[in-house]
Amino acid sequence: MKDPTAALRLRQTQNADGGWGYFPGKQSWLEPTFYAAIALHGEPAADHAWELLKSWQAADGGWRPSADVQVPSWGTSLCVTLAQSRGELGAPFQKGVQWLLSSKEAELALWKRLLFRTRLFGEPDRNLDLMGWPWKPGQVSWVEPNTHAIVALKQAAPKVSSPRLRERIRMGEAELLDVRCADGGWNYGSHRALQVDLVAFPETTGLALIGLQGCPDLEKSLALATRMAGETTSPLARAWLTIALRLHGEEVPPSTVEITSSPEIMIAALNIIAEEKPEFFRTGGTT
Amino acid sequence: MSPNRREFLAVAGASVFAGYAGFAGATPAHRGPRKPSSVSVIKAKSYSDDLVSRILDGVKQCGLDVRGQRVLLKPNLVEFDPKTCINTDVSVVAASLEAFHSLGAAEVKIGEGPGHRRDTYSIAEMTRYRSEIPKFDALFTDLNRDDVSPIQGFADRGEIYLPNTALRADLIVSLAKMKTHHWAGATLSMKNFFGLVPGSVYGWPKNELHQIGIDESIVELNRIFHRTFAIVDGIVGMEGNGPIQGTPKQVGVLVMGSDLPAVDATCCRIMGIDPTRIEYLTMASERSLGAIEEAHIEQRGETIKSVRTPFELIAKFKELRQIS
Numbered sequence: 001m002k003d004p005t006a007a008l009r010l011r012q013t014q015n016a017d018g019g020w021g022y023f024p025g026k027q028s029w030l031e032p033t034f035y036a037a038i039a040l041h042g043e044p045a046a047d048h049a050w051e052l053l054k055s056w057q058a059a060d061g062g063w064r065p066s067a068d069v070q071v072p073s074w075g076t077s078l079c080v081t082l083a084q085s086r087g088e089l090g091a092p093f094q095k096g097v098q099w100l101l102s103s104k105e106a107e108l109a110l111w112k113r114l115l116f117r118t119r120l121f122g123e124p125d126r127n128l129d130l131m132g133w134p135w136k137p138g139q140v141s142w143v144e145p146n147t148h149a150i151v152a153l154k155q156a157a158p159k160v161s162s163p164r165l166r167e168r169i170r171m172g173e174a175e176l177l178d179v180r181c182a183d184g185g186w187n188y189g190s191h192r193a194l195q196v197d198l199v200a201f202p203e204t205t206g207l208a209l210i211g212l213q214g215c216p217d218l219e220k221s222l223a224l225a226t227r228m229a230g231e232t233t234s235p236l237a238r239a240w241l242t243i244a245l246r247l248h249g250e251e252v253p254p255s256t257v258e259i260t261s262s263p264e265i266m267i268a269a270l271n272i273i274a275e276e277k278p279e280f281f282r283t284g285g286t287t
Numbered sequence: 288m289s290p291n292r293r294e295f296l297a298v299a300g301a302s303v304f305a306g307y308a309g310f311a312g313a314t315p316a317h318r319g320p321r322k323p324s325s326v327s328v329i330k331a332k333s334y335s336d337d338l339v340s341r342i343l344d345g346v347k348q349c350g351l352d353v354r355g356q357r358v359l360l361k362p363n364l365v366e367f368d369p370k371t372c373i374n375t376d377v378s379v380v381a382a383s384l385e386a387f388h389s390l391g392a393a394e395v396k397i398g399e400g401p402g403h404r405r406d407t408y409s410i411a412e413m414t415r416y417r418s419e420i421p422k423f424d425a426l427f428t429d430l431n432r433d434d435v436s437p438i439q440g441f442a443d444r445g446e447i448y449l450p451n452t453a454l455r456a457d458l459i460v461s462l463a464k465m466k467t468h469h470w471a472g473a474t475l476s477m478k479n480f481f482g483l484v485p486g487s488v489y490g491w492p493k494n495e496l497h498q499i500g501i502d503e504s505i506v507e508l509n510r511i512f513h514r515t516f517a518i519v520d521g522i523v524g525m526e527g528n529g530p531i532q533g534t535p536k537q538v539g540v541l542v543m544g545s546d547l548p549a550v551d552a553t554c555c556r557i558m559g560i561d562p563t564r565i566e567y568l569t570m571a572s573e574r575s576l577g578a579i580e581e582a583h584i585e586q587r588g589e590t591i592k593s594v595r596t597p598f599e600l601i602a603k604f605k606e607l608r609q610i611s
Contacts, residue, residue, distance in 0.1 A: 022432035022487065029432070029487055069435065069448055069488055135490025139498055142490065144405075188403055188491060194469055194601075196532060199368075203405060234409035260412040263424065264432070267406070 006272050010036050018048035020265050029066045030075035035269035038280050053079055054092050061095030073136050074145035080152035097156050100149050103137050125192040132175035142189045143204045146172050147211035154283035176208050184220035202228040206240030213283045222250055230256045236267050242274040323585040324546035324578045325349045326553045331522050332539045338382035345543035348587040354391035359456035363464045363479050364399045367413040372523050372535045375462045377415045379520045398452050400430035400482045402492045428452040431486035442499045442507050448488045461517045465524035465554055471501050472565045472607050474530045475551040476517035480508040502567040517550040518543050526598035538596045548577030549584045559597030561609040
């Protein structure tokens with residue numbers, strides 16, 4: 001649903017440093033700042049936000065999640081996407097892409113894969129030969145950070161000459177497909193835990209479909225996403241599903257339930273993006 | 288766990304202890320010789336019982352004084368499935384809020400950082416927290432998105448970022464759910480502290496804690512957050528493939544105490560689980576965070592025997608079953 005006052009509220013809650021907190025009056029974080037900057041794209045507030053975010057990039061190209069937290073994170077994908085949307089393809093963008101390409105997840109350790117191949121611990125719940133992106137380096141991959149990295153790198157593909165980039169995108173997409181639940185949607189990580197099927201969640205189903213733009217055999221997933229979009233009470237899930245369905249050329253059904261109110265700035269910004277600017281997450285087909 | 292790992296953890300723990308110089312709200316636990324820990328087991332057959340009175344009885348039996356303190360209630364709010372009972376029931380949270388206010392706490396707030404789902408307020412809505420707890424939004428802090436501070440030394444990591452709301456509380460009340468857990472065996476008041484770790488830094492779920500080791504992370508969080516009290520919602524617990532996909536189990540108790548390992552050990556005995564076979568409980572005991580041996584726990588209220596309700600355990604945890 002379009003909220004005519006949402007953009008005004010975003011402008012009013014911008015912190016003096018140019019960023020946004022997850023909630024009004026709180027310290028600036030990368031995530032809400034990214035989404036607000038997209039929602040207010042073209043305005044001075046968005047320029048101010050980008051200046052702040054650029055100052056949070058580390059020498060190795062990774063972005064930390066806030067001014068004070070010295071932990072490289074999935075926010076790097078968001079900043080690479082934001083840089084491209086602004087047409088800024090200089091050093092921050094290039095270093096961010098390289099950071100994503102060098103980012104690894106934990107389960108790729110050879111000894112772990114060999115151990116699982118013995119089947120001593122039963123069947124692994126996912127294909128350990130695939131490699132997506134974790135929330136922070138050294139962890140296992142999850143649907144959300146994997147999706148954001150895929151989107152950032154798919155958008156970067158025409159601008160960066162790197163066979164490795166295309167291979168990482170392919171692996172990331174394959175991993176998303178590997179963890180798809182039996183019903184066609186996505187849980188937040190795997191599709192099974194200890195060989196027991198997990199249920200799909202609406203927000204991660206929307207996210208995964210954004211990462212899989214251009215991939216074949218998504219009919220069942222899109223049908224589920226359409227149903228979820230009408231039934232979810234979560235404004236976050238509704239926003240991600242709306243973006244996904246629009247990017248896939250599908251109709252977004254009206255809500256059949258009351259959407260929960262949320263004080264979160266990130267969700268307010270994401271709603272604006274879903275209603276007005278889903279194209280920011282357009283990646284075109286698979287590479 | 289192999290002796291080598293134990294040795295490693297001992298060394299890591301010592302270095303962590305030595306390196307700790309962090310936030311004023313988190314000092315390392317070192318409790319020395321202990322008198323028996325009081326754990327109160329109070330019967331409550333349903334959520335429509337007078338839970339405020341039950342909680343006040345338990346708090347009194349444990350000798351807790353909260354006058355003038357800033358209290359943070361930390362429920363177990365994970366995700367919602369109408370077919371089972373994943374979360375601390377809203378009635379227990381609402382009753383705790385009222386009880387701690389009546390006991391003279393200067394402030395009583397609610398904080399949680401759900402481990403799986405990102406839309407915290409939507410989960411709070413589905414679990415009826417927002418509709419049944421008066422002024423919930425004003426009282427609640429989403430710990431996944433709170434402002435944070437670094438704490439030096441956490442297991443083998445140099446530091447961990449933790450939410451300021453939790454670090455500044457004088458007392459954190461772990462409002463846990465009595466559940467089995469398919470990785471840790473049981474999830475009770477100590478494991479509930481995973482929700483104190485911010486998703487904004489570590490993601491959803493807090494995979495960092497799994498990389499470090501679930502047991503080690505539970506113990507470390509309880510070392511840092513040691514000004515605590517526990518109220519475990521065992522009115523209806525979860526057995527089988529917990530903490531998400533298990534089935535409801537009627538037990539009809541609230542288990543309370545200031546010594547969280549003692550509370551959890553008591554819950555395990557009620558669930559028919561041998562607490563000395565739960566790794567994080569033995570680690571907590573070895574590191575003097577609390578008592579888990581029956582001889583070191585002063586049981587108040589109901590006896591364990593009178594409320595013992597063995598939980599179904601998944602195959603990998605059958606060996607946790609307490610025989611007697």
